Amino acid sequence: MDALVDSYQSDVNWLKRGLASGIPIALGYMPVALTFGLISGATGLTVIEAVFMSMIVFAGAAQYMALSMIALGSTAVEIIFATFIVNFRHLLMSASIHEGAETSTLRKRVFYGFFLTDEVFAVASTSNRPIRSQYIIGVGLVAYSSWVCFTGVGYFAGAFLPEIIQESMAIALYALFIALLVPSVKTQGKVVIRLALLGAIFNAIFQVWLSTGWSIMAATITAVVMYEALEQWMKKEATS
Amino acid sequence: MSMTLFWMIVGMGVVTYIPRLLPLIALQTENWPSWSKRMLSRVPYAVLGALIFPGILYIHDALWFGVVGGVVALVLSSIGAPLIIVVGGSITFLAIIQFIM
Secondary structure: OHHHHHHHHHHHHHHHHHHHHHHHHHHHHHHHHHHHHHHHHHHOOOHHHHHHHHHHOOOHHHHHHHHHHHHOOOOHHHHHHHHHHHHOOHHHHHHHHHHHEOOOOHHHHHHHHOOOOHHHHHHHHOOOOOEOHHHHHHHHHHHHHHHHHHHHHHHHHHHHOOHHHHHHHOOHHHHHHHHHHHHHHHHHOHHHHHHHHHHHHHHHHHOOOOOHHHHHHHHHHHHHHHHHHHHHHHHHHHHO | OOHHHHHHHHHHHHHHHHHHHHHHHHOOHHHOOHHHHHHHHHHHHHHHHHHHOOHHHHOOOOHHHHHHHHHHHHHHHHOOOOHHHHHHHHHHHHHHHHHHO
């Protein structure tokens, strides 16, 4: 009985921690969602359609792309296919989360899988291992609420933030990513810096030919594989 | 809402959800070789690098804008500031700079 109460307590604690860690993402999503709402209106969507899209899809880049494709007169099938292409990279992130997460029920995984955007993945995957399901759910819920709510707000009042604040808020998600990297550098050392640099360099190169989603995925795979290969090669050199 | 748009949004949702969900329900990584697990555990750092660069350069017409924001974030997180302070601080700093200039 005590064990049961303890596990419930720890679930609640991890959920709370997750909710707190989600706040920087919520802040970062705010200008992006406000703008999405605003452009939705300009593209001719109703507020219900715009909010419905944010509720069901929950993927920034793909939703922006859908708007521009709607404006260009693309068909629904084309837009769905393009969405698939842009969001396919999450397969890799989901696999990485799966490797680092605690064992949990199917129902929890089905639930938190929905929330795995780039940002939720980044926050969750840099948390202590094993990553708790409740933690991912907490982060996801806050990020999701911000995304959906500010889509609606933006539809009516996207321009209410002064331009200076709107422009400055564009740094939010990048500041978040940096803030996630730095503590990992402190705990795990140079491997983090090297991997991040490889990811950044390859992404800059691949973006010349590839769309953002594919480029991030290709850069990640190349960086991780190259790091592993270099490490094995150096080990061999050291022993021979 | 038109039916076409409704089904389009549902379709977008489904194709977004599948890649997020599939590894969580279909992968059994327990018996995978250690190198593949090692590579998966390194994915977050490579992703973070790719998410930051070069995107951070393009948040504003002027390239230095993102760079300055990035440096502020780097300094704040190096001294151990919590996430929300790093994010809020970077925004505030850029807003002040823009206000002055």
